[in-house]
Amino acid sequence: MSIKKNILITGATSGIGKALACLLVKDLNTCVYGIGRDEEKIQDLLGYENFIFLKFDLFKVEEIEELFKSSLGDIKFSGFVHCAGLEETLPIGLYTVDRVQQVFTVNVFSAIEIVRNLSKKKYSLDQASFILLSSVMGELGQPGKIGYCASKSALLGFARSLALELAKRKIRVNCVSPGIVDTPLTQKLFQQIEEENKSRIVGMHPIGIGEPNDVVYLIEYLLGDKSKWLTGQNIKIDGGYSIQ
Amino acid sequence: MNTAKFLELVRDELELDSDLHVSTNLKELDEWDSMAAMVLIGLVSNEFDVNLTGDDINSITTVQSLIEKIGTERFE
Numbered sequence: 001m002s003i004k005k006n007i008l009i010t011g012a013t014s015g016i017g018k019a020l021a022c023l024l025v026k027d028l029n030t031c032v033y034g035i036g037r038d039e040e041k042i043q044d045l046l047g048y049e050n051f052i053f054l055k056f057d058l059f060k061v062e063e064i065e066e067l068f069k070s071s072l073g074d075i076k077f078s079g080f081v082h083c084a085g086l087e088e089t090l091p092i093g094l095y096t097v098d099r100v101q102q103v104f105t106v107n108v109f110s111a112i113e114i115v116r117n118l119s120k121k122k123y124s125l126d127q128a129s130f131i132l133l134s135s136v137m138g139e140l141g142q143p144g145k146i147g148y149c150a151s152k153s154a155l156l157g158f159a160r161s162l163a164l165e166l167a168k169r170k171i172r173v174n175c176v177s178p179g180i181v182d183t184p185l186t187q188k189l190f191q192q193i194e195e196e197n198k199s200r201i202v203g204m205h206p207i208g209i210g211e212p213n214d215v216v217y218l219i220e221y222l223l224g225d226k227s228k229w230l231t232g233q234n235i236k237i238d239g240g241y242s243i244q
Numbered sequence: 245m246n247t248a249k250f251l252e253l254v255r256d257e258l259e260l261d262s263d264l265h266v267s268t269n270l271k272e273l274d275e276w277d278s279m280a281a282m283v284l285i286g287l288v289s290n291e292f293d294v295n296l297t298g299d300d301i302n303s304i305t306t307v308q309s310l311i312e313k314i315g316t317e318r319f320e
């Protein structure tokens with residue numbers, strides 16, 4: 001097996017990240033390194049020779065450097081996709097510093113720490129592509145979503161600065177911001193709200209809510225050479241949700 | 245949790261002007277709205293590790309009915 005591309009994915013055990021890993025492993029010239037906590041959810045992926053599971057809790061940001069040293073020592077990545085994310089509904093009155101810290105740790109700090117390591121020549125190729133999953137909520141607001149919206153906005157700023165810092169190596173950095181996609185994250189969210197509210201949210205997506213692959217094909221494009229002039233952008237993919 | 249303490253917590257978080265009793269109908273409070281429902285869901289999740297669903301919120305009336313949703317065995 002001659003591996004030409006190594007791609008690192010966080011959140012590879014569920015939803016969008018898992019769907020992306022399932023697509024990428026079909027190309028035997030690509031080796032996918034998937035970070036997650038619960039491998040039970042990806043038994044199908046574990047059978048692939050070109051899929052490597054890294055069981056790691058992203059709350060442990062301070063251990064990320066060691067993860068690179070111990071498990072990714074001589075790998076040069078040509079792509080990184082940060083799909084891991086926490087979504088929660090909590091009004092401001094209940095948002096303690098610890099809770100804010102938690103959501104920012106997984107959604108933002110873990111990505112910054114991974115990229116701090118990944119941006120070294122030792123771990124990445126020139127012309128690599130880094131993609132961060134933000135959300136339409138990175139630019140919009142919703143009651144109860146302070147932690148989520150603030151953290152997704154933070155990713156937008158991070159991506160813009162990073163794109164400039166890494167431009168001299170022609171490494172591209174972009175955000176992908178989906179509307180509601182049918183994944184376990186959405187299923188959990190829908191459980192918490194009333195039927196009426198659910199139909200209202202679905203109805204706000206003019207061409208319906210998305211499937212994981214709708215987003216995955218955009219990520220595939222951003223990972224590839226065809227998007228080599230695209231950097232520092234936030235690409236919304238939301239069935240028309242945010243144009244209203 | 246002690247029921248009196250729970251009443252005080254709900255009263256504080258919802259910033260109620262009036263008194264709160266187990267027999268008070270939450271939905272009839274002036275302060276009741278979708279934000280209040282959200283606060284209640286967050287409070288119950290923090291304190292009891294119980295996640296109330298949208299349907300639970302729909303069916304709750306009095307504080308007593310909320311206590312029953314959480315589980316009466318959790319109260320003294």
Ligand SMILES: NC(=O)c1ccc[n+]([C@@H]2O[C@H](COP(=O)([O-])OP(=O)(O)OC[C@H]3O[C@@H](n4cnc5c(N)ncnc54)[C@H](OP(=O)(O)O)[C@@H]3O)[C@@H](O)[C@H]2O)c1
Nearest residue numbers: 011013014015016036037038058084085135180181183185
């Ligand atoms: N679904 C949507 O409607 C939607 C809309 C806009 C944006 N997004 C964004 O798109 C991304 C993917 O969403 P999704 O719907 O695919 O979510 P999902 O199904 O809930 O999956 C979330 C992933 O994050 C991982 N994760 C969470 N906490 C972690 C931790 N502490 N350590 C390691 N991994 C952790 C989970 O891994 P384990 O389960 O193994 O812990 C899981 O693989 C997220 O950033 C989300 O905010 C989603």
